[in-house]
Amino acid sequence: MIDDFIVRAFLGGTLVAALAGPLGCFVVWRRMAYFGATMSHSALFGVALGIAVGASPTVGTIAICIAVALLVVLMESGRLLASDTVMGILAHSALAYGVVAIAAMPGVRVDLMGYLFGDVLAIGWDDIWTIAAIVVVLGIGIAALWRPLLSITTDAELARVEGVRATAVRIALMLMLALLVAVGMKIVGILLIVSMLVIPPAAARMISATPESMALKSALLAAVAVALGILLSLNLDVPTGPSIVMVASLFFALLYLLRRRFDILSARKRGPM
Amino acid sequence: MDTRPAASEPAQPPPVHGDGLLRGKGVCLAYNGRTILDNVDIGVAGGEVVTIVGLNGCGKSTLVRALLGLTRIDAGTVWHRPGLRIGYTPQRMKMDPIMPMTVARYLTLGGRHDIGTLSRALGEVELDGALDAQMSELSGGEFNRIALARALLRDPDILVLDEPLSSVDFAGQVKLYELIETIRERRGCGVLMVSHDLHLVMSTTDTVVCLNHHVCCSGRPTQVLNHPEFVALFGRRLAESLAVYAHRHDHSHDPSGRVIVERNHANDH
Numbered sequence: 403m404i405d406d407f408i409v410r411a412f413l414g415g416t417l418v419a420a421l422a423g424p425l426g427c428f429v430v431w432r433r434m435a436y437f438g439a440t441m442s443h444s445a446l447f448g449v450a451l452g453i454a455v456g457a458s459p460t461v462g463t464i465a466i467c468i469a470v471a472l473l474v475v476l477m478e479s480g481r482l483l484a485s486d487t488v489m490g491i492l493a494h495s496a497l498a499y500g501v502v503a504i505a506a507m508p509g510v511r512v513d514l515m516g517y518l519f520g521d522v523l524a525i526g527w528d529d530i531w532t533i534a535a536i537v538v539v540l541g542i543g544i545a546a547l548w549r550p551l552l553s554i555t556t557d558a559e560l561a562r563v564e565g566v567r568a569t570a571v572r573i574a575l576m577l578m579l580a581l582l583v584a585v586g587m588k589i590v591g592i593l594l595i596v597s598m599l600v601i602p603p604a605a606a607r608m609i610s611a612t613p614e615s616m617a618l619k620s621a622l623l624a625a626v627a628v629a630l631g632i633l634l635s636l637n638l639d640v641p642t643g644p645s646i647v648m649v650a651s652l653f654f655a656l657l658y659l660l661r662r663r664f665d666i667l668s669a670r671k672r673g674p675m
Numbered sequence: 676m677d678t679r680p681a682a683s684e685p686a687q688p689p690p691v692h693g694d695g696l697l698r699g700k701g702v703c704l705a706y707n708g709r710t711i712l713d714n715v716d717i718g719v720a721g722g723e724v725v726t727i728v729g730l731n732g733c734g735k736s737t738l739v740r741a742l743l744g745l746t747r748i749d750a751g752t753v754w755h756r757p758g759l760r761i762g763y764t765p766q767r768m769k770m771d772p773i774m775p776m777t778v779a780r781y782l783t784l785g786g787r788h789d790i791g792t793l794s795r796a797l798g799e800v801e802l803d804g805a806l807d808a809q810m811s812e813l814s815g816g817e818f819n820r821i822a823l824a825r826a827l828l829r830d831p832d833i834l835v836l837d838e839p840l841s842s843v844d845f846a847g848q849v850k851l852y853e854l855i856e857t858i859r860e861r862r863g864c865g866v867l868m869v870s871h872d873l874h875l876v877m878s879t880t881d882t883v884v885c886l887n888h889h890v891c892c893s894g895r896p897t898q899v900l901n902h903p904e905f906v907a908l909f910g911r912r913l914a915e916s917l918a919v920y921a922h923r924h925d926h927s928h929d930p931s932g933r934v935i936v937e938r939n940h941a942n943d944h
Contacts, residue, residue, distance in 0.1 A: 431774045553784045556774065559745050563763040564785045564829070610775045611809065 408636070411522045414533045415628035415646070418582070418589050419598065421540045423606070423621030425582050426599035427613065428575055431555050435600050436486055437474060440493040442583045442595040444470040446500030446517055453510055454503070460532055460584050467580035470496060475576075497592075520591030520643030522632065533585045543578050547571055552613055589628065590643040597647045598624060605654040608661040623653050695720050696759055696833045696865045699742050701751035704734075711737050713889040714751070719833060724859060724866040726876045729886035730908065735869045736766060738886060739837050742867070759833065762826030762864075766837040770818065772811035779806040782825050796824040800854060816847040820854070827858065833865040834858070848872060852879050873913070877920040896920075 429438050445463045452462020470492055477488045504512045516524065525533075544551075550571045553561035558568045579599075586595040602624035603616060610616035631646030638645075698718040704711045711734045719725045727735045740746045742753055743763060755761075770776060782793050790806075797803055800820035813821060819839055826834055839851060852875050859866055870876045876883060877896040884893040891904035897918070899905050906914045 431771075433773075549784065556770070556776070556781070556784060557765055557767065559740070559743075560763055560765050560785075562745060563743050563761055563835075607773070607775065611807075612775055612777055612780045614780075616775055 407523055410525050410530055411632050412629060414525050414530050415522050415589050415632060416625040417533055417537045418585050419624035419628040420621045421537050422582060422586060422598045423602050423624040424544050424617040425578060426603040427617045427620055428551060429599045430603040435596055436489050438579060438596045438599050440474060440489040441467045441470055441580060442592045443493040444496030445583055445587050445592045447496045449517055450500050450503035463584040464580055467583050468577060471576040471580055518591050518593050519641055520589050522589045522642045525588055529588055536581050536585050540578055540581055547574055551575060590646055594643050594647050601650040601654050605657045608657040627653060696756050697742060698754045702741055702748050703750040704737060704741060704748050710888055715890055717884055719865045719867045721865050722863050723882060724880045725882045725884060726868045726870050726880040727884045727886055728870060728873060728876055733887045735886055736837055739835060739869055743835060760829055760831045761833055761835055762829050762831030763835045764822040764826050764839060770810035776810040778808050778810060778821055781810050782828060785825055785829060788828055796828050799827060800824045831864055833867060836868045838869050848875055873917050874920045877917050
């Protein structure tokens, strides 16, 4: 008989991973890794805020992630600072505010390590429902916006001429990332979320010829990494979040080293040019 | 064939083959206090090839972006015929290999099409059999033609081509120009083009718009070549050498290259 908490961990972890894959592809394609890190670092401040106002940490996280995303967009249009400087300021000050706020709140005991590195073995059924709801929303969002998202990613101006509302689609992508950070936090923690967004897509890139195949393969790789990471952590009694990321990075290393073999395969399939 | 300097020709009104497709009137745009576009009037009619020429930084691409609604304008109006379908090929000639993308997938980013339609579009730009190639592995000229195929798949009323020739060698430029010409004849669509290469422009375009933030002059190639502002901008020798091209209608390329200013010989070779 498998323990309930293990079932929940597998269920929640693979659900989030399956969505982190395709969304992470856009993070990779659009060079948004630092943007993702900025959002996730600010999540801790959201947790503190959520607790302080009596709402759930998840709601607080989503709110703060969205606020930070908008701040980045607003400050980017000023031209005195490069966007990575802006994000560097926001990411680390938000993290600092979060740690200080949580420590300063009287009578509140928060598992700081759990938020920073994730504690997937501790998630309850209510967490699973939250995750499931958000995963459904994200799944519908990604599916509905897939082609416009690809279109603005390859060429935003061409997309606009072809009738895509590029700004709206871009904002939708940021909101989806905010939602993903809010649930991903429970699995690998805010310091490691970006790895779930970046490593599986990067690994999948080595063996993909179309954006769709890269998205599917990264979902699959992420889900397997979560499952194997949980097993590893249970067997060796080591932290789960870092174990998951370790497995994902091994996948990447393996596929990176083998990429030329796949290259030969795909070259043979190519038509005459 | 007439190879006299264009100076002896009487001025003729620019030809208009159909109804207006797209028009800009009094378009003004300033950026950080610098005037980029100053009271620009421009229009494209059905079946007409209009080419914007000018030195680097004269506002050519900005004008195109303004006409497409991709940038705000400070004054003036941009009018599109209601329901106008635009086929646009941007200036960029490279696809980032970060995103895996086959030619087939790229062509369907703007809308769904079946394999047969895609193959026909590739045939039209003479890249048959390229459906499974990776976009990032295409040369500049190939990328250009794929972008053109994507634009053609929209069954456009007007093709807007921003520097379609910039990353293509001379032979490729001639072929691409011929291709654009063929497409115009076959489909009867209007063409609005930005171009650097004056020699090719002069032999294939109906209307030249010479831009230097404002419209210096516009009209048929032969008229523009004699305009004092054009001569002042590009120099007398170039204008005179171009006159030859303004009369050319076959444009097989000169293998010695594109700078023919010094050797202003006739067009037959």
